Amino acid sequence: MIRIGIVGATGYAGAELVRILSGHPDASLTVLTSRQYAGQPFEKIYPAFKGLVGLNCEAYDTDQICSQTDVVFLALPHKLPMAFAPDLLKNGKKVIDLSADFRFSDPVKYEAVYQPHTSKDLFSQSVYGLSEVFFDQIKNADLIGNPGCYPTSVILPLYPLLKDGLIDVSTIIADSKSGASGAGRSLSLTTHICEISESFKAYKVTGHRHKPEMDEVLTGAAGQSVDITFIPHLLPMSRGMESTIYASLKKRVTPEYIYNCLAEFYSDCPFIRLYDHGIATDTANVRGTNFCDIGFFLEKDKNRIVMMSVIDNLVKGAAGQAVQNMNIMLGLDETAGLNIMPYPI
Numbered sequence: 001m002i003r004i005g006i007v008g009a010t011g012y013a014g015a016e017l018v019r020i021l022s023g024h025p026d027a028s029l030t031v032l033t034s035r036q037y038a039g040q041p042f043e044k045i046y047p048a049f050k051g052l053v054g055l056n057c058e059a060y061d062t063d064q065i066c067s068q069t070d071v072v073f074l075a076l077p078h079k080l081p082m083a084f085a086p087d088l089l090k091n092g093k094k095v096i097d098l099s100a101d102f103r104f105s106d107p108v109k110y111e112a113v114y115q116p117h118t119s120k121d122l123f124s125q126s127v128y129g130l131s132e133v134f135f136d137q138i139k140n141a142d143l144i145g146n147p148g149c150y151p152t153s154v155i156l157p158l159y160p161l162l163k164d165g166l167i168d169v170s171t172i173i174a175d176s177k178s179g180a181s182g183a184g185r186s187l188s189l190t191t192h193i194c195e196i197s198e199s200f201k202a203y204k205v206t207g208h209r210h211k212p213e214m215d216e217v218l219t220g221a222a223g224q225s226v227d228i229t230f231i232p233h234l235l236p237m238s239r240g241m242e243s244t245i246y247a248s249l250k251k252r253v254t255p256e257y258i259y260n261c262l263a264e265f266y267s268d269c270p271f272i273r274l275y276d277h278g279i280a281t282d283t284a285n286v287r288g289t290n291f292c293d294i295g296f297f298l299e300k301d302k303n304r305i306v307m308m309s310v311i312d313n314l315v316k317g318a319a320g321q322a323v324q325n326m327n328i329m330l331g332l333d334e335t336a337g338l339n340i341m342p343y344p345i
């Protein structure tokens with residue numbers, strides 16, 4: 001069995017890792033860390049796991065985690081993983097970081113958006129963990145920068161069409177909506193039930209930190225500079241994310257052409273589900289699962305495409321994709337631990 005450590009296990013992404021990895025046929029949870037809840041049974045923090053997860057939370061200890069694990073997931077706020085990853089890698093661990101610390105190809109880009117980086121030497125070995133797009137690089141990686149939830153939902157529908165040269169890159173607008181768990185478990189006024197229920201609003205309209213992450217990957221797909229307009233919104237629900245993406249096309253094509261372009265690119269990808277032309281996706285259909293459902297509409301008279309994608313921000317947007325990446329890194333079945341049936345309603 002592969003021994004797993006989760007650092008920051010009591011956060012929303014960490015707890016989702018616990019949920020998924022508890023059902024993984026080849027993995028065994030050995031270390032769950034937390035500062036606030038050190039010494040307490042994990043099932044006491046999340047009673048949903050009563051009788052199912054027997055581990056106690058522990059304070060982080062490098063020697064202990066190195067002796068008791070093979071793979072370590074860092075489910076911490078950004079800035080912390082850059083300090084934890086070097087020792088883990090030196091000790092031969094595979095490291096999957098769910099924060100932004102290792103998502104960029106260049107520390108300068110990271111520092112322009114976040115803060116000074118203290119492990120710049122690791123950028124040459126980190127791989128951006130968008131599983132369907134960077135599968136071959138992930139196979140050989142020891143360090144993964146797991147993508148943000150918004151970038152996952154925006155990049156996956158666009159990537160094949162940008163590679164195909166079909167989209168006028170100056171026209172891309174991504175209008176995304178997230179459930180409140182995207183902000184993590186810490187209490188904050190922005191996600192207080194009285195502030196978000198019966199309400200719907202945009203936030204960080206011109207300055208969300210996920211935009212540069214998207215632009216970098218989309219630029220790689222298009223082979224020319226991409227600078228999208230990205231507007232995030234907060235939804236009054238706990239989990240789920242929808243992105244509606246608008247763009248003009250460079251040539252006239254049929255719906256079949258678009259469908260085939262997407263289907264060919266994602267032909268070996270078990271977690272991408274394509275909808276026929278003219279059918280809108282729905283977050284309810286992917287709740288709790290690692291699926292990304294993609295739909296599209298062609299506005300023929302304007303020669304414009306409207307794409308839609310839905311994911312569960314905590315699964316394909318975080319913990320599920322992290323486990324998918326672990327499976328790829330270790331040569332396991334990509335779907336191991338992730339064959340979760342969606343709820344029908």
Ligand SMILES: NC(=O)c1ccc[n+]([C@@H]2O[C@H](COP(=O)([O-])OP(=O)(O)OC[C@H]3O[C@@H](n4cnc5c(N)ncnc54)[C@H](OP(=O)(O)O)[C@@H]3O)[C@@H](O)[C@H]2O)c1
Nearest residue numbers: 008010011012013034035036075076098099182184185318
């Ligand atoms: N939520 C999502 O939908 C989502 C999606 C994609 C990526 N992510 C990324 O995943 C990471 C975790 O997000 P989250 O939503 O799970 O956040 P969260 O709910 O706030 O959890 C953060 C975890 O980190 C621990 N922690 C905080 N400060 C620490 C410190 N100084 N040293 C050690 N542990 C510390 C916390 O536990 P203690 O305070 O007990 O130590 C907690 O377990 C973030 O980088 C986030 O950007 C989240």
